[in-house]
Amino acid sequence: MKSKIPSIPLLSSRSSCFTTLKSLMASSLTETLTLTVTQTHHSNSQQDDLDDVLCSDRQLQEQREESASDTSPFGLGSPSRCLAGESRVERAWAHWAKLGQPKLIVAPMVDNSELPFRMLCRKYGAEAAYTPMLHSRIFTENEKYRSQEFTTCTEDRPLFVQFCANDPEILLEAARRVEPFCDYVDINFGCPQRIARRGYYGAFLMDNLPLVKSLVQKLALNLHVPVSCKIRVFPDLQDTINYARMLEDAGCSLLAVHGRTRDEKDGKKFRADWEAIRAVKNAVGIPVLANGNIRHMDDVQDCLEKTGADGVLSAESLLENPALFAGYRAAESVVGSEGNDKEGKLDQTDLLVDYLKFCERYPVPWRMIRSHVHKMVGDWFRVHPDVREDLNSQSKLTFEFLYNMVDQLRERGIRIPLYVKDTHEERVPADGLASRNV
Incomplete structure (x- = not known):
C-alpha cells in the first residue's frame, strides 16, 4: 500500500x-515488498x-493498480x-x-x-x-x-x-x-x-x-x-x-x-x-x-x-x-583572458550580505555560516588580516557582528570586484532570481 x-x-x-x-519522525511508513538482485x-x-x-508478483501488481492515479x-x-x-x-x-x-x-x-x-x-x-x-x-x-x-x-x-x-x-x-x-x-x-x-x-x-x-x-x-x-x-x-x-x-x-x-x-x-x-x-x-x-x-x-x-x-x-x-568571474580567472572583461557591479562583500540575509530567513548552524564567510571574503582577509583575526576570535557569532564586519571591510577603501564580460552584465535583477537563459 x-x-x-x-x-x-x-x-x-x-x-x-x-x-x-x-x-516526519512520528510518521509510520508502510512496508513494501522489495527484491534485492546481487548480480x-x-x-x-x-x-x-x-x-x-517483478511484474508477476501479485503485491506489486496491486500496488501498480493502486498507483494508476x-x-x-x-x-x-x-x-x-x-x-x-x-x-x-x-x-x-x-x-x-x-x-x-x-x-x-x-x-x-x-x-x-x-x-x-x-x-x-x-x-x-x-x-x-x-x-x-x-x-x-x-x-x-x-x-x-x-x-x-x-x-x-x-x-x-x-x-x-x-x-x-x-x-x-x-x-x-x-x-x-x-x-x-x-x-x-x-x-x-x-x-x-x-x-x-x-x-x-x-x-x-x-x-x-x-x-x-x-x-x-x-x-x-x-x-x-x-x-x-x-x-x-x-x-x-x-x-x-x-x-x-x-x-x-x-x-x-x-x-x-x-x-x-x-x-x-x-x-x-x-x-x-x-x-x-x-x-x-x-x-x-x-x-x-x-x-x-x-x-x-x-x-x-x-x-x-x-x-x-x-x-x-x-x-x-x-x-x-x-x-x-550569472557570468561573474573572480579576479584570478581574469588573468590571461582575452581582455574583454570589466569590473562588475558585484563584489564578494555584496554576495556575503545576500547570503547572511538568506541565513536570517532560513536558519542553519553557525559553523556553516562561518565557513562561507571565510570562503567568500578570503581575498579581503588577505588584505586586511586584522579583520579576519577579529572574526576568528569570536567564540559566538551574531548577524550584527558579521554585518559590521562587512561595513568595516568596505570602509577600508579597497574593493576587490568580480568581473563580467560585456554580454553578461545586468543578468541578475536586484531583488529576484537570475534569468535561466545563461
Whole structure:
C-alpha cells in the first residue's frame, strides 16, 4: 500500500521554509515488498527476465493498480518497476524534461551546500542544487541531525537530496523521509575522503559493486521519485563505462560523473578527465552531468561541448564566487583572458550580505555560516588580516557582528570586484532570481 506521509509545516510565514524532521519522525511508513538482485551485470535478456519477475508478483501488481492515479512526477511507483530498460530510460528523460533540463547545478558539499547557500546560488543563475551529503544511518536515528542538516523551501527546486550509505534498508528508510520534498534522491558513490574510507561509503564502495547495485535497486524499486548517483571514474576507462552501465541497469535515472579518480582528491592539482565523462555519456541512455574544472561560464560552455553532458556541477569555485553561473568571474580567472572583461557591479562583500540575509530567513548552524564567510571574503582577509583575526576570535557569532564586519571591510577603501564580460552584465535583477537563459 502507498505510504501516507504527513505534510510538513512551515517554519514561519516569513520563510515559507519546510523542515523534514518533526513531522516526519512520528510518521509510520508502510512496508513494501522489495527484491534485492546481487548480480553485477545483466544482458538485455536477463534484464527483461528481471522485469517479468517483478511484474508477476501479485503485491506489486496491486500496488501498480493502486498507483494508476498517482500524481507524483515519476508516475507509477519507480523507474524500474514493471519497465524494460528502454522504457526506464524514456521515463528518466521525461522527468528531466519536466524539470526544465537544468544545466547549471550546485554540487553537493558537506556543510556548504545548505539551504541559504543554495538559495544564494539560485539567485545568481543556478538552475538546480544538491543538498550536502547526509549520513543515512544518522539521518534515520537522530532528530537533531535531521532538523539541522536538511531544510528546504518551496523555491528550492529542482533539488537533489544526497545520502551516503552502505545498508540498503537504512538508505531506504532515510530516503522515504525526504522523497516528498525533492526531485531526486541521490546516492553518494564519489566521496574520496578518509572519513568515507572509515565509514565504508562514497567512493570506497567502488570495491564492492554488488553492494552498490543493491543500494540503487533498493531505492529504484521503492521510491516515487527517481534515483540519481554521483560517481568518480576508475583509472581504467572500460571499468568506468561498465560501472555506469551497471548503475543504469540497476535503476539509476541520472548520473553525475566527477572526472577524477578516487585517489585524485586535490582539484587544483589534478584536472578532471572530460574525455572519460564523454565516454560515459556515450555509453548510457540516461541524463549525465559533468563535474570538475568548472571555474567560470567559459568552462561551462567548453565542458558541455567536449563532454556532451546534459549539465554541469560546480563546487569549490561556487564557494568563492556564488555568482559564477550569472557570468561573474573572480579576479584570478581574469588573468590571461582575452581582455574583454570589466569590473562588475558585484563584489564578494555584496554576495556575503545576500547570503547572511538568506541565513536570517532560513536558519542553519553557525559553523556553516562561518565557513562561507571565510570562503567568500578570503581575498579581503588577505588584505586586511586584522579583520579576519577579529572574526576568528569570536567564540559566538551574531548577524550584527558579521554585518559590521562587512561595513568595516568596505570602509577600508579597497574593493576587490568580480568581473563580467560585456554580454553578461545586468543578468541578475536586484531583488529576484537570475534569468535561466545563461
